[in-house]
Amino acid sequence: xxxxxxxxxxxxxxxxxVTGVGxxxxxxxxxxxxVYDAANPAPVPxxxxxxxxxxxxxxxxINGAHMSSMPPTGTKPFEPxxxxxxxxxxxxxxxxxxxxxxxxxxxxxxxxxVQPKPTYYLARDKWIASAINPNMPEKLVxxxxxxxxxxxxxxxxxxxxxxxxxxxxxxxxxxxxxxDGEAAxxxxxxxxxxETKEQ
Amino acid sequence: xxxxxxxxxxxxxxxxxxxxRNSTPGYGDITAPIAIRGAVGExxxxxxxxxGAANVHLARQVKVESFGRVKDYSTSGVWLIIEGAAVAxxxxxxxxxxxxxxxxxxxxxxxxxFSTVPGYxxxxxxxxxxxxxxxxxxxxxxxAVDKGTLLVARSLVMPLAEExxxxxxxxxxxxxxxxxxxxxxASGTPWTLAAR
Amino acid sequence: xxxxxxxWTCLLVLIVALPAAFVVRAWESLRESQWLAAGRAExxxxxxxxxxxxxxxxxxxxxxxxPRTDDARVILAEFEASPTEPAILxxxxxxxxxxxGKGRRFEPVTLTEPIVRKMYPEVAERPRCGVLxxxxxxxxxxxxxxxxxxxxxxxxxxxxxIEFPGASDETLVFKWTRS
Numbered sequence: 001x002x003x004x005x006x007x008x009x010x011x012x013x014x015x016x017x018v019t020g021v022g023x024x025x026x027x028x029x030x031x032x033x034x035v036y037d038a039a040n041p042a043p044v045p046x047x048x049x050x051x052x053x054x055x056x057x058x059x060x061x062i063n064g065a066h067m068s069s070m071p072p073t074g075t076k077p078f079e080p081x082x083x084x085x086x087x088x089x090x091x092x093x094x095x096x097x098x099x100x101x102x103x104x105x106x107x108x109x110x111x112x113x114v115q116p117k118p119t120y121y122l123a124r125d126k127w128i129a130s131a132i133n134p135n136m137p138e139k140l141v142x143x144x145x146x147x148x149x150x151x152x153x154x155x156x157x158x159x160x161x162x163x164x165x166x167x168x169x170x171x172x173x174x175x176x177x178x179x180d181g182e183a184a185x186x187x188x189x190x191x192x193x194x195e196t197k198e199q
Numbered sequence: 200x201x202x203x204x205x206x207x208x209x210x211x212x213x214x215x216x217x218x219x220r221n222s223t224p225g226y227g228d229i230t231a232p233i234a235i236r237g238a239v240g241e242x243x244x245x246x247x248x249x250x251g252a253a254n255v256h257l258a259r260q261v262k263v264e265s266f267g268r269v270k271d272y273s274t275s276g277v278w279l280i281i282e283g284a285a286v287a288x289x290x291x292x293x294x295x296x297x298x299x300x301x302x303x304x305x306x307x308x309x310x311x312x313f314s315t316v317p318g319y320x321x322x323x324x325x326x327x328x329x330x331x332x333x334x335x336x337x338x339x340x341x342x343a344v345d346k347g348t349l350l351v352a353r354s355l356v357m358p359l360a361e362e363x364x365x366x367x368x369x370x371x372x373x374x375x376x377x378x379x380x381x382x383x384x385a386s387g388t389p390w391t392l393a394a395r
Numbered sequence: 396x397x398x399x400x401x402x403w404t405c406l407l408v409l410i411v412a413l414p415a416a417f418v419v420r421a422w423e424s425l426r427e428s429q430w431l432a433a434g435r436a437e438x439x440x441x442x443x444x445x446x447x448x449x450x451x452x453x454x455x456x457x458x459x460x461x462p463r464t465d466d467a468r469v470i471l472a473e474f475e476a477s478p479t480e481p482a483i484l485x486x487x488x489x490x491x492x493x494x495x496g497k498g499r500r501f502e503p504v505t506l507t508e509p510i511v512r513k514m515y516p517e518v519a520e521r522p523r524c525g526v527l528x529x530x531x532x533x534x535x536x537x538x539x540x541x542x543x544x545x546x547x548x549x550x551x552x553x554x555x556x557i558e559f560p561g562a563s564d565e566t567l568v569f570k571w572t573r574s
Contacts, residue, residue: 096298097308125273130311135340136276167225174226291502327499328547329467 044182055183057163058101059091059137065156066191072121072141082146084190086158087123091137094177099131100163105142108157108185118142158186230358237363239349239370245361248292248325250333250351252283252365256392257344257375261336263316264382272312276340277375281349282392285333287325295321296355299337300364302346310336316381317389320351332388334381344371436565442572449563450483451476455555456539458571461510463545469508470501470544472555473518474569477537478529487562489524493544496552503542511543524557 047053052061065086070076072085090101102120120129123139132138146152162183167175237243242251257279261272272278285294297309297320313319313336320333335349344367352362376394384391418425440446445454453476461469470493478484493501503523512519521541522528528538546553555569 095304096306124275125271127272127312131308133276133307133338133340134305135343136338138275172226174230289498290500326467326501326545326547328550329545 041181044185046185046187049186049188051186053160053184053186055104055160055162056165056180057092057094057098057177058104059093060104060160060183061089062158062186062188063087063089063139064191065188067146067152071119072143073126082148082152084144084146084153084156086118086142086144086156087139088142089137089139090132092132092134094134094165097131097133100177101132104161106159106161107144108159118144152192153190156188156190158188160184160186232352232357232360232362234364235361237365238368239365243363243365244288245363247289247353247361248285248287248294250283250285250294250363250365252281252335252349254282254392255367255370255372256280256282256379256394257372258377258379258394259375260378261313262378262380262395263313264380265315269380274338276338277344278379279337279339279344279347280379280381280392281335281337282388283333283335284330285320285323285325285351286330287327289327291324291326292353293321293324294333294351294353296350296352297321297335298350299339299343300348300350301339301343303343305343306350307337307339307343310338312336313381317383332390334390341375437568438565439568439570441570446567447479448557448565448567449487449559450480451478451538453557453567455569455571458553458555458573459515461508461514463508463510466548468546468548468550469510470546470550470553471511471515471518471541472544473521473539473541474524474555474557475537475539476529481529483562484529485526487559488526489528490558490560491524491542492556492558493546494554494556495546495550497550499550501544501546503544508543508545 049062049064052059065084068083068085069080071081071083084107086105088105092098092101102117105118106116119142121127121141121143122129123141126141129138129140160183162180163177164180165175165177169176169178235243235245239252239255242249257277259274259277261274261278261280263270263272279299299307299309301307309321313334314322316334316336318332318334320335323331323333325331339347347367349365349367350362351365353360378395380393380395382391382393383389438446438448440453440455443455445452447453454474456473456475457471458473459471461471463469472491472493476484491503493503495501507519518541521539523542524540528540553571555571557567557569559567
C-alpha cells in the first residue's frame with residue numbers, strides 16, 4: 001500500500017463529511033415533509049350540487065337527489081321499496097373505457113345504508129350502466145335501496161373519490177390508476193318522494 | 200480548467216442518465232401484445248385463431264328483438280356494428296377482448312350491453328376448425344370512427360399474446376342509419392341485421 | 396496470494412456463478428414451461444383396456460360420432476372409473492380434452508347436445524367427469540361418466556386425454572380406433 005500524504009487524507013475526510021451530512025439532511029427533510037403532510041392533510045372541499053369536481057380520472061357533477069318508490073327503470077318492485085335516487089353526470093378523462101366509477105361515490109353517513117353500493121342506470125334509456133367511454137360524457141342515475149327502518153333523509157352528503165395515474169407503479173413498473181382519497185364532498189338537499197312519477 | 204472539466208462530465212452524466220431513464224420501456228410496453236395487422240374484408244391469422252371483419256354498419260339506435268320483445272339501445276354518439284367470422288385453430292377458446300382504437304389513441308371497449316344477442320363475440324365459444332359468424336358493437340363518438348382500428352385478442356391480461364389490429368381504411372359506411380334492428384335467425388347466421 | 400491471481404480467480408468464479416444464479420432463480424419457471432413439460436408421463440391405453448390411474452381403474456367404454464351440421468359432428472365419449480382409493484380420486488379436479496390427429500384440443504361442451512338426449516337418453520343422464528361424480532358414488536361402485544365434444548367433420552384419429560391435477564401428475568390417454 002503506497003503512503004498517502006496527510007493533506008490528501010484530510011481532503012478525503014472532508015468530502016466524506018460533506019456528502020454524508022448532505023445526504024442525511026436530504027433524507028431528514030424528505031421524511032419530515034412526509035410526516036408533516038400526513039399530519040396536516042389538505043382539507044377536502046365541500047361543494048353544492050351542479051358543481052363539477054375534477055377527480056383526475058373523472059369529472060363528476062351531482063345534479064340532484066330525491067326519494068322515490070320506483071327504481072329508475074320505471075318498473076314497480078314486487079314489494080314496496082324506497083330508493084334514494086341521485087342524478088349525476090360523468091365524464092371519463094382517461095384514455096380507455098372504464099367502469100371504476102362504480103366505486104367512486106359513497107354516502108357519508110355514520111350508519112351506512114344496508115346496500116352500500118348503488119346501481120347505476122343510463123339516464124337516456126334506463127338500462128343498467130356498465131362502463132363509460134372516454135370523450136363521451138354521460139348522464140347517469142344512481143339508485144340506493146333505502147332501508148325500510150330508517151327515516152328519509154332531508155340532506156345528503158356524498159363523498160367523491162379520487163384516483164391518480166402512475167406511469168410506473170411501485171411493484172411492476174406498470175402503468176395504472178390508484179385510489180388517492182377524497183376529491184370533494186358534495187352536500188345537497190333531498191327532495192321528497194315524487195310518488196306519481198310514472199313512465 | 201480542471202474544475203470546468205469535472206463540471207462538464209457531471210452535466211453530461213446527468214443528461215445521459217436522464218435520457219436513459221426516459222427511454223426505458225415500461226412494464227406495459229414490454230408485455231404489450233404483439234400486433235398483427237390486417238384490413239376489413241380479409242381473413243387475419245394469428246397462431247391460435249383467425250378473424251375476419253366483413254360488414255361495418257353505423258347507426259344512431261340499435262333495436263334488439265328477442266323472444267318477441269324489442270329492446271331499444273340508444274347512444275350519445277353512434278353505434279358501430281361489425282359482422283364477421285372467427286375460428287379457433289389450436290384449441291377451444293373464446294375471444295374475450297375487443298377494443299376500438301380511435302385515431303387519437305383513445306380505446307373504446309366492446310359494448311357490454313348486448314350479452315344476450317346471438318353470436319356476440321365474447322359469448323361465442325369457438326371450436327377449432329369450425330368457423331362461427333360473430334357480431335361486435337361499439338358505442339363511439341362520431342369523430343372516433345374515422346382512422347379507427349379494431350383490436351381483437353383472446354384476453355386482455357395475457358402478456359405477449361397476439362392481437363389483431365384491423366384497420367377500417369376506406370370501408371367506412373357512407374351514411375349513419377337512424378336505426379338498426381338485430382333479430383334472432385333460425386338458419387344461416389344466428390342473427391339478422393336490418394336497417395330501418 | 397498475489398493480487399493478479401486473486402483478480403483472475405474472482406473473474407472465473409463470476410463466470411460460473413452468474414449462470415448458476417440465473418438457473419437457480421428460473422428453475423421453477425423452466426420446469427413448468429411447455430417444452431420441458433411436453434415429455435411428462437403419458438399413459439397411453441388402446442381401445443377400451445382398463446388402466447389404473449389417479450386412484451381408480453379407468454376404462455373408455457365407447458366413443459360415438461353423431462351428426463350435427465354439415466361440417467360439424469358431435470363426439471360422445473363414455474368412460475368409467477372404479478375407485479380403488481376414493482380419497483385420492485375426490486382430491487383432484489378432472490380435466491378432459493379431446494385431441495385430434497392435427498393436435499387440435501377440444502373442450503367438452505357444458506350443455507348436453509340435443510342429438511345425445513334424443514339418441515342416447517340414458518348416456519345424457521350420466522355425470523360429467525368431476526368431483527361431484529365421485530362424491531355421489533357409493534364405496535367401490537363403478538362411476539360411469541360421459542362427455543360430449545363438437546368437432547369438425549374432418550377430425551380423425553381422436554384421443555381422449557384425462558388429466559387429474561391434484562391426484563396424479565400423469566395424463567391418461569385413451570386411443571379409439573374402432574368406428
